[in-house]
Amino acid sequence: MSQDQPRIVIAGAGHAGGSAAAFLRQYGWKGGITLVGEEPDAPYQRPPLSKAWLKGEATAESLALRPARFYAQHRIELRLGTRVTALDRAARQVTLSDGAVLDYDRLILALGARPRTLPLPGSGLRGVLALRGTADADALQAALGPGRRLAVIGGGYIGLEVAASARALGAEVVVIEREARVLARVAGTVLSAFLEGQHRKHGVAILTGAQVAAIEGEAGAACAVRLQDGTRLPCDTVLIGIGAAPNIELAQEAGLDCAHGILVDLAARSSDPAISAIGDCTQRPLPLYGRSGRLESVPNAIEQAKQAAADICGRPPPPPEVPWFWSDQFDLRLQMAGLAFDAHETVLRGDPDGPGFAVFHLDAEDRVLAVEAVNAPADFMAGRMLVAKQARVPRALLRDPAQPLKDLAA
């Protein structure tokens, strides 16, 4: 590396970090790019881990964000299996787990999040798993199949996707949720009830309002989950899917402003102008909603990767996007756009017992805050545009599937 070439170091080689490296080259960054990642793999896509990958329907090539040759072709130095252990902002240096010290002109923190752990008796037993990376997914897959019994603690998206995939693999599955409904923090009541029904229809046992007391073991391996009401749920594998905690320690120790995540602006800049932060580890402005928040999704990782790359390359910031997310369970394609903060009213379009439907969440002025679509891609696309437009919409029209939304969204 020549001394006069400015260098960008990207800490974290996941979806956000890998995308940022690619966008920097697309936007014409000529200096050095070093991508440092703790995992042994080059950046890959996590969404299939609970879906196609778990079911054995994806390959390492299809999972990879970019083919291996991409990095050499675009002069992106990969330092994998290596952790950034310290950040010295005054010296503009990071220290790596292999002892190397890298100078940076700009640093991008793309550290992601890690599964939350459950401080429970038995949580250290063999067969108690979490799901974040390929190694986790492979361990989980090896534990699933006909005659195997999986207990999923936490009815969030990942837990429900794994439950659906595990059924496809022939395993028996119980989902244990503390709240009164699955997806309590992230979905509306209509969608929660619908998904509970679908899972039950496919043979998944769903227990809501259920408090786990302990994981019981036999010869060091998990054999049952015991609830506080005394119920004992025999199983041979436990998946803990109770959400993710952002990796912000490195930033905190270096004195960057953090709240629930590393605080950034719409150019993905942290409180240190030489340091950007992107992806699951950030708390970012949500301009459509007049607040900030943490988003854990691929579209967010890509949007913030663009923001950081544009800022560093002196390009105008990319247009703000509506937060969105997708999930696949059984034969259902779920697509959600927007965030239902302070929703005043929900409008159902279509019939949950029919081929597809959507739930629109409106504020008090009849503006669409969010849409949840199930096998209803057109309603998702329309909803995403309506959220972006922040225009008032006639409820009667939203409610009537015979009325096209095309003109409204245009």
Place this chain on the structure above:
Amino acid sequence: MPHVTYIEHNGTEHRIELEEGLSVMRGAVDNGVPGIDADCGGECACATCHVYVEEPWLAKTGTPDEQEASMLSFAATAQPNSRLSCQITMSAALDGLVVRLPEAQH
């Protein structure tokens, strides 16, 4: 190997060799062709891999299925020759395919 030519909105052309069986989206992403974001990684869930298929290739790329057609019907800059490039699989019959990229994916 068959190849695809991607033409950016500003006219820049990229001639890319693409293995049969891979999607036209993958060809762009894997080679750093700007303008295809592919947020969903090819799941037909995002519509950020929108392209215009140049004649005479349109018929050879097949017809969009219902999911793709629904997504496209709301894409901001959709035209009759719009496709989601993750849903076009490369084959020998598509050798020489030309696609144009819209100004923006949103």
